[in-house]
Amino acid sequence: MKKILQLKSVVAGYGNGPDILRGVDLELAVGEIKCIIGPNGAGKSTVLNAIAGILDVRSGEILFDGNDIGNLEAYEIMREGISFLPQDRALFRTMTVAENLRMAGYSLKNKILLKERIESVLETFPILKKRLTQLAGTMSGGEQQQLIFARATIVQPKLILIDEPSLGLAPAIVEQAFNYIERIASEGASILLVEQNAFRGLKSSTTGTVMDLGNVVFERPASEVMSDRRIRDLYLGRRDDK
Amino acid sequence: MLSIENVTKRFGGIIAVDSCSFSVKEGQIVSLIGPNGAGKSTLFNCVSNIVTADEGQIIFENTRLDKTPTHKIAKLGIGRSFQLTRVLDELSVTENLVLHTASGFGLNLFLPSVTKEDMVRAKDLMDFLGIYHMRDSAMNELSYGQKKLLDLGSVLMSDPKLILLDEPAAGVNPRLLETILEKILSLKSQGKTILLVEHNMELVMGISDHVVVMAAGSVLKQGTPTEIQADDKVLSAYLGKVEK
Numbered sequence: 001m002k003k004i005l006q007l008k009s010v011v012a013g014y015g016n017g018p019d020i021l022r023g024v025d026l027e028l029a030v031g032e033i034k035c036i037i038g039p040n041g042a043g044k045s046t047v048l049n050a051i052a053g054i055l056d057v058r059s060g061e062i063l064f065d066g067n068d069i070g071n072l073e074a075y076e077i078m079r080e081g082i083s084f085l086p087q088d089r090a091l092f093r094t095m096t097v098a099e100n101l102r103m104a105g106y107s108l109k110n111k112i113l114l115k116e117r118i119e120s121v122l123e124t125f126p127i128l129k130k131r132l133t134q135l136a137g138t139m140s141g142g143e144q145q146q147l148i149f150a151r152a153t154i155v156q157p158k159l160i161l162i163d164e165p166s167l168g169l170a171p172a173i174v175e176q177a178f179n180y181i182e183r184i185a186s187e188g189a190s191i192l193l194v195e196q197n198a199f200r201g202l203k204s205s206t207t208g209t210v211m212d213l214g215n216v217v218f219e220r221p222a223s224e225v226m227s228d229r230r231i232r233d234l235y236l237g238r239r240d241d242k
Numbered sequence: 243m244l245s246i247e248n249v250t251k252r253f254g255g256i257i258a259v260d261s262c263s264f265s266v267k268e269g270q271i272v273s274l275i276g277p278n279g280a281g282k283s284t285l286f287n288c289v290s291n292i293v294t295a296d297e298g299q300i301i302f303e304n305t306r307l308d309k310t311p312t313h314k315i316a317k318l319g320i321g322r323s324f325q326l327t328r329v330l331d332e333l334s335v336t337e338n339l340v341l342h343t344a345s346g347f348g349l350n351l352f353l354p355s356v357t358k359e360d361m362v363r364a365k366d367l368m369d370f371l372g373i374y375h376m377r378d379s380a381m382n383e384l385s386y387g388q389k390k391l392l393d394l395g396s397v398l399m400s401d402p403k404l405i406l407l408d409e410p411a412a413g414v415n416p417r418l419l420e421t422i423l424e425k426i427l428s429l430k431s432q433g434k435t436i437l438l439v440e441h442n443m444e445l446v447m448g449i450s451d452h453v454v455v456m457a458a459g460s461v462l463k464q465g466t467p468t469e470i471q472a473d474d475k476v477l478s479a480y481l482g483k484v485e486k
Contacts, residue, residue: 017386018415039480040278040441041412196278197482226481235480236471237443 001029003063004159004190005051010060010070012050019058020046022214028159033181033191035201035222038211039235044194045087047211048161051192052084053077064159079107083157087164091147093137097128100136104151121150124183142173149180153189160184162193166200178204202226210234243268243435244289244404249298249308251284258284260459261298266404266452271426271436273446275470276456277480282439283325285456286408289437290315290322302404321402325409327393331381335373335392338381339364342399360399367395371425387418394425404435411442423449447471457484 005028012021020043028034036044049055051062053074062070069077078084092100101118108114122129125146131139136147152160165181166174174197182204185191195201202208208225210217212234220228244266251259259281266272274282287293289300291312300307305318329338343360368374371391376384384392390410397405410422423445426436430449440446446453447467454464457479463470470476478484 037481039443195482198480199478199482201482231481232471232477235443235477237447237467 001032003027004030004032004065005192006061006063007047007051008061008063010047010050010062011058012046012055013058014046014055020214021050023060024211024214024216026209026216028190028192030158030190031185031188032207033185033193033205034207034209035198035205036192036194036209036211037196037198037201037225038217041213042211043214044211045163046214048084048086048163048192048194051077052082052161054084075107078155081155081158083152083155083160085148085152085160085162085165087167089144089148091136091144091151093135095136096133097136097139097147098132100147100151101128101154105154107155117154117156121154124153125150141169142176145169145173145177146180149177149184153184157189159190159192162191164194164196166195166197174200198226243303244437245301246285246289247299247301249285249288249295249300251281251288251293251295257459259288259295262456262459262461263298264454264461264464266435266437268435269430269433270451271430271438271449272452272454273450274437274439274454274456275441275443275446276462277482279458280456280479281459282456283408286322286406286437286439289406290320316400316402319401319403320406321397321400321404322406323393323397323408323410325412327386327389328396329381329384329389329392334378334380335368335384336361336364336377338392339367339395339399342396363399363401364395367398370398370428371395372421387414387421390414390418390422391425394422398429402434404437405429407436407438407440409440410438411440411445414442419445455479 007024007026010021010024011019013019024047036047038044050057053072057070061068064080069080092103105114105117127143128146128150131143136144165177181191193201202222202225205222207219208222209219218230247263248261249259250261262285276282284293288295289307291307291310295308302318307315340356340360343356368377371394373388373391376388411419414422427449430436450467453467453470455462455470455476462479463473463476
């Protein structure tokens with residue numbers, strides 16, 4: 001299977017602080033949905049931040065489609081074909097839906113192409129069509145989420161990074177989010193996501209990666225992760241400790 | 243010593259803490275754990291009455307904490323730390339400590355607000371925490387770990403009987419974790435009672451007498467560390483499924 005993304009011994013951290021990622025190795029195949037789980041402080045979100053260029057890579061390599069993107073700026077990485085959905089719902093609340101969509105496609109210099117792409121995402125997310133002139137921040141949580149996914153897919157990225165899609169959302173909206181994730185993947189994008197709700201995240205994924213203390217502990221097909229004995233030790237501490 | 247009885251706290255339509263009950267016995271280390279969003283911090287804030295419980299009662303040695311203003315809670319013999327270290331950058335280590343004296347300050351403009359006893363206590367605490375050599379240092383000379391220890395020191399300045407620690411191990415490297423663990427155990431051996439909120443399972447399972455697991459606002463399970471580690475409901479809650 002062709003690899004879209006490869007992390008090789010990636011070390012990264014924030015500012016002058018300690019290393020949060022301590023030699024992460026991770027691969028993602030084309031069309032794969034991979035869910036990273038692990039206890040608090042494992043470094044899950046930091047992996048996404050490092051790939052998206054929010055964070056400098058201190059050592060190691062991040063290869064996207066074979067090219068090292070480890071030291072590119074965030075906007076350059078986006079142009080390479082990676083969309084990032086951070087935890088804090090990336091949309092412009094005081095701009096209209098139409099403006100939000102145009103902003104998401106600002107890197108598309110061809111205006112005709114941009115128009116086509118907007119029309120195409122509006123077909124996927126029909127509610128947005130009725131909301132084009134409405135301010136994004138005034139829509140319901142579920143509608144905002146449609147806009148977030150519409151924005152992420154407008155540039156037709158090859159890889160989408162998603163940080164905690166279920167965070168702070170009602171159960172029905174969480175289901176909707178994972179339906180979108182599965183649909184986007186079926187259309188050919190690869191997806192790397194981080195999720196606290198391990199059960200839900202793994203249900204929609206092909207593989208599960210378990211992290212702890214800045215390292216990948218193990219990786220298995222998503223359906224087998226939960227039955228691994230190491231999970232209990234990681235989340236609840238080793239039992240032979242005392 | 244501390245008893246939390248059917249405490250409920252709502253924020254608008256959201257029930258953050260839903261009828262929680264548990265108690266902390268004198269001389270025990272009790273840990274409050276649970277997945278993110280379980281309501282641990284809210285409950286913790288209810289104990290120090292930073293947020294006031296909507297229902298139920300919190301009793302510390304016959305005093306209703308939910309009816310006691312925050313600043314008076316400290317006088318009852320309860321000290322608490324916060325998740326983010328709270329130090330004043332302009333002051334030295336010693337000054338940061340004596341700021342937290344039980345005698346208080348500003349009572350009389352013409353009397354020194356820091357007593358000799360306060361200074362002795364500050365020195366003892368710096369010795370205890372291993373930061374005495376940093377006593378005159380400004381905050382920008384301290385490492386994150388030293389600040390974390392200083393923060394613990396400020397909680398201890400008023401010599402509280404009950405110590406509330408909010409994530410003492412957050413952002414702490416393994417070596418410092420060892421030190422903090424050791425200091426908490428040593429406080430216990432001095433007869434202190436400790437209630438802490440913590441995500442680091444090594445610390446929780448290593449030092450607790452009793453563990454209370456919260457999930458979705460309620461107490462899911464309580465027991466000894468071994469009982470908690472063996473419980474399937476607790477593991478499921480951490481993995482995203484709350485079975486009530």
